[in-house]
Amino acid sequence: MHRNEVNTRHCRNVNENPCNMCMPMGGILPFKGIEQSMVIIHGSQGCSTYMRRHIAEHFNEPVDVGSSSLNEKGTIYGGAGNLKQALDNIRKVYRPRLIGVLTSCLAETIGEDIDGIARDYLHERGLADFPLVTVSTPGYGGSHAEGYWLAVKRIVAKLARPTEKHAGINVIVPNLSPADIREIKRILELMRVKYTLVPDFSDTLDSPYTRTYKKIPEGGTRLADIEQMPGAAATIQLGVTVDESISPGHYLQNEFGVPLYNLPVPMGIENTDLLVNLLARLTGGKIPVILEQERGRLLDCMIDSHKYNARGRSVVFGEPELVYAVVKVCVENGVFPAVVATGSRSARLEELLKPVVAECPLEVRVVNEADFTRIRACCRDMGVNIAIGHSDGKYLTEKEGIPLVRTGFPIHDRVGGQRLLSVGYVGTTMFLDRITNTLLENKLKNYRSSMYQKFYRGVEENNQCSVGS
Amino acid sequence: MERCDDMSTVNLLKDQLVEERKSFIVVKGRQKNQLKCEADSIAGCVSQRACVYCGARVVLNPVTDAIHLVHGPIGCASYTWDIRGSLSSGSELYRNSFSTDLKENDVIFGSEKKLARAIDELVEKYNAGLVFVYSTCVVGVIGDDLEAVCRAAAKKHGIEVIPVQSSGFIGNKSAGYRAACDALLRLIELPAGKLPGRTAGSGGRSVNYLGDFNLAGEAWIITNYLKSMGVDVNVVFTGDATHQSLKKAATASLNIMQCAGSMAYLARRMEELYGIPYLKVSFLGLEDTSASLRKIAAAFKDPEMMRRAEELIARETAGVRPVIEQYREKLRGKKAAIYVGGGFKAISLVKQFREIGIDVVMVGTQTGREEEYQTLHDIADDGTVILDDANPSELEKFMLEKGAHLLVGGVKERPLAYKLGVAFIDHNHDRKHPLSGFVGAINFAREVYSTVCSPVWKYTRGMGGVLHAQE
Ligand code: SF4
Ligand code: SF4
Numbered sequence: 001m002h003r004n005e006v007n008t009r010h011c012r013n014v015n016e017n018p019c020n021m022c023m024p025m026g027g028i029l030p031f032k033g034i035e036q037s038m039v040i041i042h043g044s045q046g047c048s049t050y051m052r053r054h055i056a057e058h059f060n061e062p063v064d065v066g067s068s069s070l071n072e073k074g075t076i077y078g079g080a081g082n083l084k085q086a087l088d089n090i091r092k093v094y095r096p097r098l099i100g101v102l103t104s105c106l107a108e109t110i111g112e113d114i115d116g117i118a119r120d121y122l123h124e125r126g127l128a129d130f131p132l133v134t135v136s137t138p139g140y141g142g143s144h145a146e147g148y149w150l151a152v153k154r155i156v157a158k159l160a161r162p163t164e165k166h167a168g169i170n171v172i173v174p175n176l177s178p179a180d181i182r183e184i185k186r187i188l189e190l191m192r193v194k195y196t197l198v199p200d201f202s203d204t205l206d207s208p209y210t211r212t213y214k215k216i217p218e219g220g221t222r223l224a225d226i227e228q229m230p231g232a233a234a235t236i237q238l239g240v241t242v243d244e245s246i247s248p249g250h251y252l253q254n255e256f257g258v259p260l261y262n263l264p265v266p267m268g269i270e271n272t273d274l275l276v277n278l279l280a281r282l283t284g285g286k287i288p289v290i291l292e293q294e295r296g297r298l299l300d301c302m303i304d305s306h307k308y309n310a311r312g313r314s315v316v317f318g319e320p321e322l323v324y325a326v327v328k329v330c331v332e333n334g335v336f337p338a339v340v341a342t343g344s345r346s347a348r349l350e351e352l353l354k355p356v357v358a359e360c361p362l363e364v365r366v367v368n369e370a371d372f373t374r375i376r377a378c379c380r381d382m383g384v385n386i387a388i389g390h391s392d393g394k395y396l397t398e399k400e401g402i403p404l405v406r407t408g409f410p411i412h413d414r415v416g417g418q419r420l421l422s423v424g425y426v427g428t429t430m431f432l433d434r435i436t437n438t439l440l441e442n443k444l445k446n447y448r449s450s451m452y453q454k455f456y457r458g459v460e461e462n463n464q465c466s467v468g469s
Numbered sequence: 470m471e472r473c474d475d476m477s478t479v480n481l482l483k484d485q486l487v488e489e490r491k492s493f494i495v496v497k498g499r500q501k502n503q504l505k506c507e508a509d510s511i512a513g514c515v516s517q518r519a520c521v522y523c524g525a526r527v528v529l530n531p532v533t534d535a536i537h538l539v540h541g542p543i544g545c546a547s548y549t550w551d552i553r554g555s556l557s558s559g560s561e562l563y564r565n566s567f568s569t570d571l572k573e574n575d576v577i578f579g580s581e582k583k584l585a586r587a588i589d590e591l592v593e594k595y596n597a598g599l600v601f602v603y604s605t606c607v608v609g610v611i612g613d614d615l616e617a618v619c620r621a622a623a624k625k626h627g628i629e630v631i632p633v634q635s636s637g638f639i640g641n642k643s644a645g646y647r648a649a650c651d652a653l654l655r656l657i658e659l660p661a662g663k664l665p666g667r668t669a670g671s672g673g674r675s676v677n678y679l680g681d682f683n684l685a686g687e688a689w690i691i692t693n694y695l696k697s698m699g700v701d702v703n704v705v706f707t708g709d710a711t712h713q714s715l716k717k718a719a720t721a722s723l724n725i726m727q728c729a730g731s732m733a734y735l736a737r738r739m740e741e742l743y744g745i746p747y748l749k750v751s752f753l754g755l756e757d758t759s760a761s762l763r764k765i766a767a768a769f770k771d772p773e774m775m776r777r778a779e780e781l782i783a784r785e786t787a788g789v790r791p792v793i794e795q796y797r798e799k800l801r802g803k804k805a806a807i808y809v810g811g812g813f814k815a816i817s818l819v820k821q822f823r824e825i826g827i828d829v830v831m832v833g834t835q836t837g838r839e840e841e842y843q844t845l846h847d848i849a850d851d852g853t854v855i856l857d858d859a860n861p862s863e864l865e866k867f868m869l870e871k872g873a874h875l876l877v878g879g880v881k882e883r884p885l886a887y888k889l890g891v892a893f894i895d896h897n898h899d900r901k902h903p904l905s906g907f908v909g910a911i912n913f914a915r916e917v918y919s920t921v922c923s924p925v926w927k928y929t930r931g932m933g934g935v936l937h938a939q940e
Binding site for chain 1: 862
């Protein structure tokens, strides 16, 4: 099809240009945020290579992920041998303190019992206490967002043990940028909170350059800290869209009675207030002046740019958790969303969006399990003029000329995805500037020619002042 | 010269590397050349290889007006959506990623019906004459009859629907090349009893150009060279190819083949079926480009063509040589490590590095073939580490040990090189600048220079800026 032809009929049995990735891909990320850990995909080699490539491009960091490299034989007779060999080799080369085993579609389809294999393996090698975390993540079973949460839950479930009560707070974060995770940690520290943040890939997937290379980068949540999570005073989970069955926060609440506060990602004034207020309440501490100042600066920024923002009609797409937070920022600033889409299937997101959407003066179309062809069609219908989401949204720019504000995962056509800061008052300010400036740039780019075309009708021939005739 | 003798190599294999990997690594001059290759990856070794589907998609993807439908769960299609730099002079249909997006129920109850409906919908919507249906791992296991579904769809719509047997677990990327070639052979097959009308219209001087995917317009560049010599390119496999242009493939009088890893099988089969002989060529680097143009002219035994080839080479070289010389001065004595997909590219790169004064100290590939490794071994300097299906730990180990200043590789290798403080050249299917032909030779030298001689290394090596720790 040529660039200018458009056929917006929608295929029901085809995903035309995916807006999501598969479950094991999401499952890899949390393991990268646990200290000295490695992860293996049980399945054929290709899946793990594709996922590594995707993650490496976003973070610009080496992302080593093992594969049990199932071949035809393993597929027919079972892959236990391959998986055990993979575990041996990963232990030998990387000497990890924890290993995650995720399944791919292939392993699930042939009915591999990874729990059984893991148990046998530990027994055979005399490693009874080694934390081997199995996560069943058939690619066809859900999107990467579900894979992410399930992996976090399984890690916590594997390591957490009954411990004495302590004053610490568990903080569980969704797939954010390393810069975002660092900002959340800074807020926690400003509020003088003793915390365990899971998963913490702020260092491992955005590691400083040092002269000596480490196969497993320094950083990540400490295993000992995860063990202590059941004794915490509370869990704050930034995961309002997460289904209970895969929610680590619910797990800690149900198994160990740790009170759960499920909050949205702190983007925007209201969402950030929720987090800061909760921290103040839990710790009984004061909100430091510096945070008040940051909030004030965000308000100042919002005022400065509100009229520019008023011209924005946005499409927001990506993982449900982030979509919800971004929509909130949009609504707070009058960049009212016209299309809200996620490639995942999320009934919760739809519920959560209802009151937010109700605040919008214009129609909002919410699309679950969306693909980009669908999103594009909606954008045309609704007159969208700014897109907010991950890099694949460049399709909307190319086809419809809608400028894209890159945020979320993956960002593979620009550098710095790992450094994008969008949470807290400071992050929201920077995020909002990116949105406003994109609107401005787009407006100014066409300003002269569009006004000329719209209004200039030429001058009457005889009124023309002719020189030198 | 850095030390890398027998003992230290063996020790390091014992201490750091996986036992089964030993036979995939040799050091030229220190061991006999008996490198193991063309084997399955070892579990847990963090191979850099992609899968059969990946190989097949790389080869077929540049066919611009085809519907490329990935039959499988979403991931496989998601990770391969428009990630290649292949350019088109017409249709943009190939840049879409279509997937049957199989879900749990499809896997349990079979997905043939869904596939059939998917094809119906796509054909109706996009009005294409050709559909490639790629099978993925899951489909291979649940046993959908791809052939039957495709045959029925072809009949129903009166178009070509070609299944690509690319289930990931049946082998590695090479098996995917093979699957793609099989699909192409089906496409170019002549009706029974019909022989290709050779010489017609082309005066016997038309060639098919195999193994160029028109990344950043590379196939266009080479086509222009050939045209100026009086050679018509009939069709390129598969850069900027279309359904109809591929259909004429059997009419060419000669196949010139660049990427042997992916195309050797196709070239051989076309020789058997249509009597089209083939020539191996390479347009990477000044030396290879010139030699290949001469070889093609010689194959046609036409003095006028040879004269024109010499003219072209002289003209282009005159422009390129001085530039390369300048870079050569700056790069002399630097050391490079190579880790790329196929053997052809590795061999060409070793030569190309020589042209710009750089020594190659490590060279490896994901899917090189035995004879390619033999060539690599022959042209490598003593002490060069040669390895197949390497992993990050091995790349790290040997780059550091051999003191490489530069790595050539793909997306996954780049951050590793950078973390090691080593310069990097992208040589993959995602790149957006041509590395072929004379213009490519300059681009290559310039890219090497821009990364090896970048000011940033001054700081990573502690020769610029300093932080004074506070007491
Ligand atoms: S499932 Fe198979 S075909 Fe798909 S990416 Fe994985 S290895 Fe390749
Ligand atoms: S969808 Fe399944 S088969 Fe495809 S890449 Fe993901 S895990 Fe592999």
